[in-house]
Amino acid sequence: MLNKKQLDDIESLQQRCEQEDFTLKLNWETLRSRNGVMKNDFFHYVGVKLVGFLGLYDFGNKVEMCGMVHPDFRRQGVFTDLMDEALRTALQRDYKLIILNTPAQSHSGQGFMKQLPCEFSFSEYQMKWSNMELDNYEDVVVRPSNRDDAETEIQLDVHCFKFSEKEARDYYQRVQYEDTLKTMMIEKDGRAVGKIRVDHSGGEAWIYGFAIFPEYQGKGLGRKVLKKIVAEQRQLGYDIFLEVEATNDYALRLYESCGFKTIQRQDYYQYKKLEG
Structure with a gap:
């Protein structure tokens, strides 16, 4: 320690x-x-x-x-x-x-x-949100994660981030001890189909681990979720940042369309x- x-x-x-x-x-x-x-x-x-x-x-x-x-x-x-x-x-x-x-x-x-x-x-690109009008996100359902969501979170990391089962389970256990990190579950028709994490450190909000099961991708759900989270964090007064791998061109375009601009590259x- x-x-x-x-x-x-x-x-x-x-x-x-x-x-x-x-x-x-x-x-x-x-x-x-x-x-x-x-x-x-x-x-x-x-x-x-x-x-x-x-x-x-x-x-x-x-x-x-x-x-x-x-x-x-x-x-x-x-x-x-x-x-x-x-x-x-x-x-x-x-x-x-x-x-x-x-x-x-x-x-x-x-x-x-x-x-x-x-x-x-x-x-990996670090991106910062710049003020833009956000709309058409009111009907999306995002709620705090609970212990019953553990298996869903693990499988999202396996299917969306190519973690092995062991890696996903170990990572899930580790993030439970990160006090500044909040995990939200994304629902569709009453079922948890995705997750998004927000970390509050140093007066900033960082978006991590944004994942939706493949069968629910490409239908506009991710864009609505991102807009909703950004709107909430903006209302709380945070500067908003996220990270994305350059290999994920779809995610990069999604974030740019919601007002994020690249500030650093790792x-x-x-x-x-x-x-x-």
Whole structure:
């Protein structure tokens, strides 16, 4: 479990690194809810000053990594040491996939990826909602999730995000402990057919995990749901953001049609395990 000083140090280092005009994806909702059972966070201090950090984010059989180094301490082996320790940990746990994340605009991050045995996998776009008129969403039914929805949420991740059954069940259990995350179920004709999650952190609303069973897609339901959630969050006074993979062209067009514009891009690389 991370203590207050560690969280404050990570936040201060992130703010310094982001002065270079990019945004790091450190998954703050996860950092704040670490349970301390496994070591997932790696620190490099110089005296009392945190100059390097790397976090592991577990998703069942997959793990994602994202980190940073203070600009004044780069090219001194700090991130190499952090990465070596994190990779040893990940390899010992025998994850099926090890994914490394860096902002597309980070020259140092992109340069570091070229030194590793990894290959580009996909890009993820962060989008921000800009004011536009929203209508034609009043008849859609969206309600808070409850324990009876567990199997539906799990199957939505399997069918829509290509999770394995184990990954989906592990992920469902993990998000139950994220206090800032709220899951809503989407209903059609009295049946739960989709879900959407909203995370409130730092005075912002982030939309995650938007999924509708394939047989209910392409009928305008997703657009109505998105408009309804955006309208509710706007009324509450939040700036509204979301993330989407570039491989999902339909979702990208859907979000753009509802007033979202791209502000940042994150690139993901798959680590290639070395033999021997």
